[in-house]
Amino acid sequence: MSKTDIVLLPGDGIGPEIVDAVTEILDAAGADLNYHKYEIGAAEFERNGKLIPDETIDAINKYKIALKGPVTTPIGKGFKSVNVQLRLKFDLYINLRPAYSIANISKFQNVDIVTVRENTEDLYIGEEHQIEDGFEAIKRITVKASDRIIRFAFEYAKANGRKKVTCVHKANILKQSDGLFLARFNEIAKEYPDITPDTKIVDNMCMQLVINPSQFDVIVAPNLYGDILSDLIAGLVGGLGLVPGANLGKEVAIFEAVHGSAPDIAGKGIANPIALLEAAVMMLNHIGKKDIAEKITNAILKTLTNGESLTKDLGGNANTKELTKAIINNL
Numbered sequence: 631m632s633k634t635d636i637v638l639l640p641g642d643g644i645g646p647e648i649v650d651a652v653t654e655i656l657d658a659a660g661a662d663l664n665y666h667k668y669e670i671g672a673a674e675f676e677r678n679g680k681l682i683p684d685e686t687i688d689a690i691n692k693y694k695i696a697l698k699g700p701v702t703t704p705i706g707k708g709f710k711s712v713n714v715q716l717r718l719k720f721d722l723y724i725n726l727r728p729a730y731s732i733a734n735i736s737k738f739q740n741v742d743i744v745t746v747r748e749n750t751e752d753l754y755i756g757e758e759h760q761i762e763d764g765f766e767a768i769k770r771i772t773v774k775a776s777d778r779i780i781r782f783a784f785e786y787a788k789a790n791g792r793k794k795v796t797c798v799h800k801a802n803i804l805k806q807s808d809g810l811f812l813a814r815f816n817e818i819a820k821e822y823p824d825i826t827p828d829t830k831i832v833d834n835m836c837m838q839l840v841i842n843p844s845q846f847d848v849i850v851a852p853n854l855y856g857d858i859l860s861d862l863i864a865g866l867v868g869g870l871g872l873v874p875g876a877n878l879g880k881e882v883a884i885f886e887a888v889h890g891s892a893p894d895i896a897g898k899g900i901a902n903p904i905a906l907l908e909a910a911v912m913m914l915n916h917i918g919k920k921d922i923a924e925k926i927t928n929a930i931l932k933t934l935t936n937g938e939s940l941t942k943d944l945g946g947n948a949n950t951k952e953l954t955k956a957i958i959n960n961l
């Protein structure tokens with residue numbers, strides 16, 4: 631099998647630590663990847679005054695596939711999220727986030743949920759304006775963006791033997807914007823008679839996920855609800871240290887963990903690399919290296935279910951290097 635070029639974006643906080651761990655495991659598994667390392671994020675902004683340097687954009691355009699560490703976005707001030715900028719720049723309209731239960735690790739067993747999150751509009755884009763006595767934010771929902779993400783969710787379900795797609799909305803209150811998303815869902819669902827369509831108002835959805843998560847299969851949601859629900863679902867299966875995501879467009883794909891830069895543990899060498907490793911597994915499947923992807927998945931599952939070298943977020947005392955070593959031993 632030939633070497634595949636990928637862009638490696640270590641990012642901020644725990645990013646560089648987990649990227650090192652993941653590339654070590656990928657190499658040990660024989661993934662045969664050519665890494666092209668480029669900078670993005672808050673640390674790069676402080677060094678060179680650019681959040682996403684032009685050469686990083688050029689490299690993503692050239693190689694089309696990137697494995698990305700998390701990046702820091704200042705809270706309540708400062709620059710616009712690098713993630714949002716990348717998603718808009720490359721029109722990465724799909725955010726695919728699978729989460730499944732792991733024996734001896736997850737609080738809830740029988741969870742196997744794929745969240746399909748719209749990635750290019752809604753409140754999450756952060757378009758805000760000053761008004762006389764405060765600010766207003768734009769919640770944009772369009773037919774084009776709704777149709778392509780909803781259709782993707784059904785196509786994903788069909789291709790992966792999934793039986794049900796749940797549309798999450800707040801169309802009782804946001805009658806026009808979420809109302810449009812829901813109406814497009816109900817319309818597109820008719821094209822997929824073998825898949826059960828389901829709809830839930832987002833507040834009820836949160837409660838249902840916590841009391842009976844196994845009723846859900848594929849979820850499709852506008853950007854902000856998708857963001858919040860995928861962290862909730864991560865909590866059901868063992869936490870943010872385990873759950874990956876893929877940002878997919880027509881040409882470019884950027885794979886990352888669901889979690890952020892975890893500033894509270896950055897630099898301590900204790901971050902869990904598995905979420906980013908699972909993102910790398912999604913990347914390997916995407917580029918056709920399915921045998922290596924399976925080998926790594928099996929090693930992750932063996933390590934976790936045996937409770938070997940677990941990091942603190944999983945209830946253990948091991949550090950990143952020890953968990954990395956255990957996974958490599960189980961390859």
Ligand SMILES: NC(=O)c1ccc[n+]([C@@H]2O[C@H](COP(=O)([O-])OP(=O)(O)OC[C@H]3O[C@@H](n4cnc5c(N)ncnc54)[C@H](O)[C@@H]3O)[C@@H](O)[C@H]2O)c1
Pocket residue numbers: 644699700701702703704705713870871886887888889890891892893894895900901902903904905943
């Ligand atoms: N995709 C991304 O780049 C992304 C996603 C979410 C948040 N962020 C950014 O990250 C920064 C921090 O955000 P936050 O603290 O709300 O969320 P976070 O996901 O960084 O951390 C939340 C909690 O989970 C823990 N955690 C996260 N990943 C872990 C891992 N791999 N191993 C062990 N523990 C882990 C952290 O220590 C923290 O206690 C913010 O600037 C935010 O904007 C970036």
